[in-house]
Amino acid sequence: MRDSATVIFEAPDAVSRLRYWLPVLVLGILACAGDYQQSTLHPASDFAGRLDHLFRGIFWWALGVFVLVEGALLVAIIRFRRRPGGDQPRQVHGHTALEIGWTIAPALILVFIAVPTIRAIFASTGAATPGALRVEVVGHQWWWEFRYPELGITTANELHVPVSRPVALEMQTADVIHSFWVPRLAGKRDVIAGRVNRLAFTADSVGTFLGQCAEYCGESHANMRMRVMVDTDSGFAAWVDRQTAEPPSPDSGSLAFQGRDVFGRSACIGCHMLDGVPVARAQVGPNLSRVGGRATIAGGLFPNDTEHLRRWIANAPAMKPGALMPQMDLAAEDLDAIVAYLQSMK
Ligand code: HEC
Ligand SMILES: [Cu+2]
Structure with missing residues (x-):
């Protein structure tokens, strides 16, 4: 019996190659589909915007390094390849200027990456701005609890916040470690027994943003999802009114x-x-x-x-x-x- 690997080598014609590359190609193209609800590349808050900015900056640095290193490698491979009858190229040992150069250049690049990274870390964990909407987040196996201590509201799995107003999350767990992650609004934040972690963001567009637990927490970890509803000011006020009104009373006999x-x-x-x-x-x-x-x-x-x-x-x-x-x-x-x-x- 011939296995599929030998077929590639025995019949390297275009059609059979296509048979192998087509699925890969399709998967690749699918990965470019547009409507990703949990994409960090479409930030909708100050925090997510800062992360996105950082990511793009580092991406360009990495691309520059890649092109430079691979380019030098290609030049070396082609220019100094072994030729019939050719001499050995000049051998270099202990080139001080080169060694200083390739130590300082990466160090400088790392500084350019580290400064904005550290600034972003401090900006995202710092104390929330005064006037922020405080919400206590509690991770449970396998659902999220949201409490608004100043409004007297407790709800689950759907966090409502007003647009353009800072939100300060105080995050805990009722059991194991979970991780709060709504990619379009903020980076991941773990909730850990015995401590309160903080996360602050200001959403800049109205809409529903999907998130999920991002730290394996047991059997239904994959089913521990959540939504953040970013409402207009009046939409949020209406939601708060409904949550805090007297509970509806059913008609007797119904x-x-x-x-x-x-x-x-x-x-x-x-x-x-x-x-x-x-x-x-x-x-x-x-x-x-x-x-x-x-x-x-x-x-x-x-x-x-x-x-x-x-x-x-x-x-x-x-x-x-x-x-x-x-x-x-x-x-x-x-x-x-x-x-x-x-x-x-x-
Ligand atoms: C032993 C505790 C327990 C009992 C008893 C119990 N529940 Fe639950 N209930 C839970 C837990 C825990 C969840 C969350 C499960 C999850 O999402 O993983 C839940 C979730 C729910 C939800 C979904 C709420 C939401 O917003 O996601 C509803 C509705 C509900 N329960 C109704 C009931 C009703 C009605 C009864 C009685 C007939 C009942 N439960 C009895 C523990 C309990
Ligand atoms: Cu979890």
């Missing part, structure tokens, strides 16, 4: 009304906080007080619609490997009622 009742006497209250249900004060899972207003559930993994909500509440681990919300044995009508109630809480 399905949602029934759902509130079921929720209040189910295991849910052992893990969840829900403003409309006074006995639900636990903080093991996400705060569900305004869960109906979120676009996604379960670490940004599923759209927040009836079907997904229903399947999630019935059996979360079946949808998200290792999910720390157990399978719930609810009667179908109780499940429908809870879903209706949660959806009304927005």
Whole structure:
């Protein structure tokens, strides 16, 4: 049997070569597709802009070094190649000027790279500007909690911030190390037990920015995603108003009304906080007080619609490997009622 490697060498005609290079080419071209939601190359904040600037600067230095070194190598290979009957080229030992030159040049290049790098590091970890919006970020296996201490809001997986206003994140973990990464807004920042890490940025455009946990943290690490919704000032104010208003109260007799009742006497209250249900004060899972207003559930993994909500509440681990919300044995009508109630809480 001939293996594919020998075929390349036996039949080096254009067609069979193409067969091997085509997939590589297609992959390469796919990598250039435009709409990357998690690209560091499309910064949308001061912090991400600074990183992008740094990256581009270092890229040009590296390109210059590459061209110079490879060029010198090519010249040497061609000019001093062995020729039939040719003499040996002149042998050089201990050329002081050359050695000083190639020590100082890289050192200088490193200085040009180090100065802006160190400045960017200090700028991104420094104290937040006064007047910044403070948000406490808590990483959990496998979802993100966002608390606004000055506004009295706690939510999950979807961080709302106003555009053009500095945001100061104070970051912790409830369990293992996670890493907060929303590439278009900021560089990665680990959350580590026993300490508070900080991250400050000012978003410069309105929109939804995707991010995810960037430090392996267990079974559903890949399913620990998040969104940052950068709102206009009035959009943010409206969101804050909805989060802090009195919890909506379902009409008596409605399905949602029934759902509130079921929720209040189910295991849910052992893990969840829900403003409309006074006995639900636990903080093991996400705060569900305004869960109906979120676009996604379960670490940004599923759209927040009836079907997904229903399947999630019935059996979360079946949808998200290792999910720390157990399978719930609810009667179908109780499940429908809870879903209706949660959806009304927005
Ligand atoms: C043992 C604790 C526990 C119990 C009991 C529990 N949950 Fe959860 N719940 C969690 C955890 C943990 C998560 C986050 C899981 C994840 O995203 O990985 C969660 C997530 C959720 C979410 C998604 C919220 C979001 O914004 O992503 C909903 C909705 C939910 N639970 C509803 C319920 C309901 C309704 C019940 C009762 C029938 C219930 N839970 C019982 C722990 C629990
Ligand atoms: Cu994680």
